[in-house]
Amino acid sequence: MHRSRETLTRVAGLLYGGDYNPEQWPEEVWAEDAALMREAGVTMVTVGVFSWARLQPGPDAWDFGWLDRLMDLLHGHGIAVDLATATASPPAWLVRARPEILPVTADGVRLEFGSRQHYCPSSPAYREAAVRLARAIAERYEGHPALALWHIHNEYGDHVTECFCEVSAADFRRWLRDRYGDVGALNAAWGTDFWSQRYGAWEEIEPPRTAPGPVNPTQTLDWRRFCSDALLACHMAEKAVLDEVSPGVPVTTNFMSMFKPLDYWEWAAHEDLVSDDAYPDPADPEAHVTAAMNYDLMRSLKGGRPWLLLEQAASAVSWRPVNVPKRPGLQRLWSLQTVAHGADGVMYFQWRASRAGAEKYHSALLPHGGTASRGWAETVRFGRELARLAEVAGSRTAADTAIVLDWDSWWALEQDDHPSLRLDLKELTSAWYAALWRNGAAVDFVPPDADLEPYRLVLAPNLYLLRNATAESLTRYVAGGGHLVCGFFSGIVDENDHIHLGGYPAPLRDALGIVVDEFWPIPDGESVEVATLGHATLWSEWLDTTTAETFAPYASGPLAGRPAVTRNAHGAGTAWYVSCHLPGALDAVLGAALDAAGVRPVHDVPPGVEATRRGPYLFLLNHGDGHATVRGLDGADLLTGAAVRGELRLAPLGAAVVRTAEPAAAEPGTPHHDRRSS
Structure with a gap:
């Protein structure tokens, strides 16, 4: 009845465990930890994430003995290992020997040692040292029976997403040469005739450091692309070593949910499996909805394949202004939610709560209070429950609805000198997703170049940057019978952040059946009425319909009587346009679109x-x-x-x-x- 399915690693069932940092503890504690892990039902732990200084205490000094003993101990207790390459935190000796690896801010300040991720992504010295460490670890443990997964680095971009040093500047120029070929093409793409910014040679180009006024927006957009690629190059250099030395052992790096600095569509293409670190806030009554959105994205990044929750908090975190713990039952519920959205493993930061350091107040599977604590009882109880769900591993979700998410458009939307600086793509997408969640729809995320044929309904909460190819794909989708809902301030610029001329949103005008004449952002604290729907905040638009019908007009303010939400029959399909932010009415608008598209809830359930x-x-x-x-x-x-x-x-x-x-x-x-x- 229940067919066998591919698993994330060689470990059967759903993975359970967390980050284990034994170097923080006397070695006599390790045996106790391993025994308690067995009691809790732990099947895999992440080891070595921040162990560079212990593994390589000097340029040509290595100490693997402690890790050898730990790997053997864990294997002896039936616990698999997600082994990290330890490259997220360069040791002090490397920083002092090669101080140029430290990152530099846009203001020219070189950041110091004493935290983590203190490196320039473009630094050859850092990359060489990281690859050397990764190779040493891989060659030593590639055949170890405990090894189930490779874990590169840790949370790329968490602290340092960019560096403005001279090494980064040279790497940026190389990246630009690869992209444009010659300076003339770059000048055309960047629109450098504006403000006399024209370049005559590659050497004249610098990163978008702090300047007297607004920086060229296309330069800044390309910088965002470059910074994501520079970190990816670090990751790929380590992955190449792991793939060479230990082919067949899957490789991952932990993402950070819907994270602006890194284009996760591009990154996921190079992952054997997607893993995520997720920390919903127990003080937020809607945290579970945002979490569901993030988990659907993680599932979507590899085309629906199961993913791994690599980190979450057992209770409170340590880094919010107020760190609220999870009330009894919430950790269980939220952990099951990750499995419900496609995770084949539930893991935590961390196994044993730290005594020292910046995260000593971060909760753990084994709290400071030990086995007498409430948290430990929940750890053991949930481990037993998760084991009962082993047969779920490998199963997939089918969705009729998709949300288009484009990192290029995200980066371009949130630049300066726009009609409003209040537009936040993650918040806009969250509002649309929440309406789908309340309507009970199953949701995939898709990149802008995705095949849309499988979906009854496609949503684009915002596509400020819209390539012609994407616009053509969306138009074909509607003409062929699909249902599209497009949000405001979409189809405005091309891939170079140049305005699409001829009336907004020029590439989608035929599909949407409208022309936007002027943007009317709404001032803070104010709103306008939309008939039958309620109040709009943040944004509105003066638009005219060409072939579309008005679904709801503005009912107050200077746009009263003009279309606010439209619906257009195009070919065999329908395209909707929402010209304003309707946080309280999206349920109704998207509910109508879901009904029109024939999308049914997963199951009829009560609110909540x-x-x-x-x-x-x-x-x-x-x-x-x-x-x-x-x-x-x-x-x-x-x-x-x-x-x-x-x-x-x-x-x-x-x-x-x-x-x-x-x-x-x-x-x-x-x-x-x-x-x-x-």
Whole structure:
């Protein structure tokens, strides 16, 4: 009945564990840790993330003895290892020997040693030292029976996303030469005839350091592209070593959810599996909705393949202004939510809470209070529950709805000197996703060049930067019978951040059936009324319809009577345009689009209950403070082993994973095409 499926690593079932930093503890503690890991049901731990100074205490000194003993100990207790290359924190000896590896800010300040990620991404000295360390680790442990996964670096871009030193400047010029070929092409792309910025030679070009006034926006956009690529080059240099020395062992690096500095579409293409670090805030009543969005993105980055939650907090973190702990049951619920959205492993930072350092107040699977603490009881209890879900591993999610996410457009949208500096792509996308979440829709994220054929409904909350090829793809999708909803301030510039002339949004005017005449950003603290929908904030637009019909007009202010939300029949499909920010009305607008596209909820559930499906497994998660009843069920709850017939009552923060008959469209690896015509 339940076919075998590909797993993330050689470890069967769902992975469970966390970061383990034994170098912070006397060696006599390690045996206790290994025994407690077995008691908790831990199957894999991440080791060595910040061990560079211990592994290589000097330029030609190596100390692997302690790690040899640790790897053997963990293997002896049946615990697999996600082994890190330890390159996120260069040791003091390297920094003092090669101080040029330290990063420089846009103001010319060289940052010092004493934290982590203190390196210039373009530095040959850093890259050479990192690759040398990665090779030494790989050659020593490539055949070790505990090794299940390679873990490169740690959270690229968390502290340093860019460096403005002379080495970075030279690397930037090389990157620009590769992109443009000659200075004339760069001048055309950057529009350097504006403000007499024209260049005559590559050597005249510098990074966008602090300047007297606004910096060339295309230069800044290219800098964002370059910085993502420079960090990726560091990652790829280490991955090449691991792939050479230990082919067959999967390689990952931990992403940071929807993270602006790095183009994760490009990065994911080079990952064997996607892993993520996620830290929803227990003080945020909507944190679970944003978390669901991030997890759907992680699942989407490799085309729907399962991913790995590599870090989360067992309770409180240590780095917010106020660090609220997770109330009883919340850690369990949020962990199950990651599995519900495609994760095949639930791991934490960290195993044992630290005594010293910047993260000593960060929670852990084994708290400061030891095995007598509330946290430890939850660690053991959840480990046993997760083991009951082993058969879920490898199953996939099928979605009828997609959100287009483009990092180039994100970077371009949030530049200076725009009609409003209040536009935040992550916040806009979160608002649209939240409306889909409340409507019960399953959601994929897709890059701008994706095949849209599998989806009934495609959403573009904002595509400020829009390439002609993407516009043509969206237009074909609608003409062929698809349903598109496009948000405001979209289709404004091309890939060089040059305005599309002929009336906004020029590349999508035919599909949307509108012309935007002028942007009318809404001042802080003010709003305008949109008939039947409520209040718009942040943004509005003066637009005219060409072939579109008005779904809802503005009802107050200078735009009163003009279209606010439109709907256009184009070919066999429909394209909607939302010209304003409607945080309180997106449920209605996107609900209407979902209905028109024939997208049904995953399962009918009460408010506050989340329903997701992975193949035959229906996850039901109650994020509310009261009991909730879900009806129309037929199967068995894997968490309890009980049969479910008809209805199921969920306690506050309760959950169920119901094995049901598997829908044909959800077969792992089976494409779900032709949904628009069904």
